[in-house]
Amino acid sequence: MAKQIIMASPRGFCAGVERAIWAVEKAIEAYGKPVYVKHQIVHNTHVVKALEEKGAVFVESLEEVPEGSRLIFSAHGVPPKAREEAEARKLKVIDATCPLVTKVHMEARRYAKEGCSIILVGHKDHVEIEGTAGEAPEATQVIETEEDIQTLTVPDESKMVCLTQTTLSMDDTRKVTDALKKRFPKIIFPPKEDICYATQNRQNAVKQISGKIDILLVIGSKQSSNSNRLVDVAREKGVKAYLINDVTEIKREWLNGVEKAGLSSGASAPEHLVKQAAEYLRKLGISEVVEEGNGPENIKFVMPKI
Ligand code: SF4
Structure with a gap:
């Protein structure tokens, strides 16, 4: 059998991430550093470091931002209280929240x-969940x-809705939503799924190649929900x-017999x-490179006002 690298397609940047990075770069260009x-504008240490070098300063608390400065909200979105705080500090806000996250906020x-x-399905400590839950705490x-469903109580079971984080595992989420439907038959779901197109397409591509590969290397940062999934x-x-940040984290022994x-x-x-990881594998003798999956996406969002 030929030694092969199968590149899952699509992979990498989604339209929301491209938009958020664009916003930071354009803001630095327009207003200086x-x-x-x-x-973090998006959950990737390499992206964050590159933007820091250009003049972005990442903060967790708005108290770290001098009054009157320019502030960008990351792709993950923020709760309304962060918008109020920014207004109180007279910050000039550029909103890079992904439109697909904004859609879930509007539903909430x-x-x-x-x-x-x-009922919001997602990772309790994830910043996107903090933002969405903040719309209607x-x-x-x-x-x-599924276990969390056992302890749920609501005032009126005929008035319940289920929303989800955009970057969950589709299969795990289906198990949770099926269990929710079983316990609360009247619960409603928004007409269009909250798990975003990019998360779904990347998971489907990995599923497609999984039957053919001995190992999968996913490039992404530990905080990145969709990469972990x-x-x-x-x-x-x-x-x-x-899950590896970059090529330097590949362990040679993982590839024995691959x-x-x-x-x-x-x-x-x-x-x-x-590309760097593929090059490393090529040097180890895995020479043939093929792309598999449903191919690149063609989705673009309107850019935020800078
Ligand atoms: S919600 Fe989906 S499309 Fe938007 S930034 Fe997150 S992963 Fe990308």
């Missing part, structure tokens, strides 16, 4: 206004697993899978890091 960014606001209890309960998807298919290696990357990981 520093430009402050609430939280709408359903809360209609008097629904919101009194009406929202965050759950992660790509590793989970491969492992559920019985494939050895590792005939076919898969490569993918999270929605916030730059393509040049994938």
Whole structure:
């Protein structure tokens, strides 16, 4: 059998990440440095470092931002209280929240206004969940697993809605939403799924190649939810899978006996890091490189006003 690298397609940057990085670069170009960014603009250490070198300053608290400065909200979105705080500090805000995250915020606001209890499926400590839950904190309960459903109580079971984080595992989320439907048959789901197109397409591409590979390397940072889920998807298919920041984290022993290696990357990981990993594998003798999956995406978002 030929030794092969199978590159999952699509992989890497999604439209929301491209938009957020564009916003930081354009703001620095237009206004000079520093430009402050609430939280990592996207969850990738290489991207963050490159933007820091250009003049971005990443902060977790708005108290770190001098009054009147320019502030960018990251792709993950922020709760309304962060917008109020920015206004109080007279910060000039550029909003790089991904439009697909904004869609979930709008759903949370709408359903809360209609008097629904919101069950938000996602990772409790993830910044996107903090932002979405912040839209209607009194009406929202965050759950992660099927077990969490057992302890849920709501004032009126006929007025419940389920929303989700955009970057979850599609299969794990289906298990949770099926269990929710079983316990609360009247719970409603928004007409269009909250897990975003980029998360779905990258997971589907990994599923497609999983039957053919001995190992999957996913380029992405540890904080990147969608990158972690790509590793989970491969492992559920019985494939050895590792999340790595870049080529320097590949361990030679992982590749012993490997005939076919898969490569993918999270929605916030730059393509040049994938190319470096492929080059490393080529030097070890895995010479044939093929692309598999449903191919590149053609989605673009309107850029934020700078
Ligand atoms: S992963 Fe999805 S929700 Fe997140 S920035 Fe990309 S398109 Fe938007």
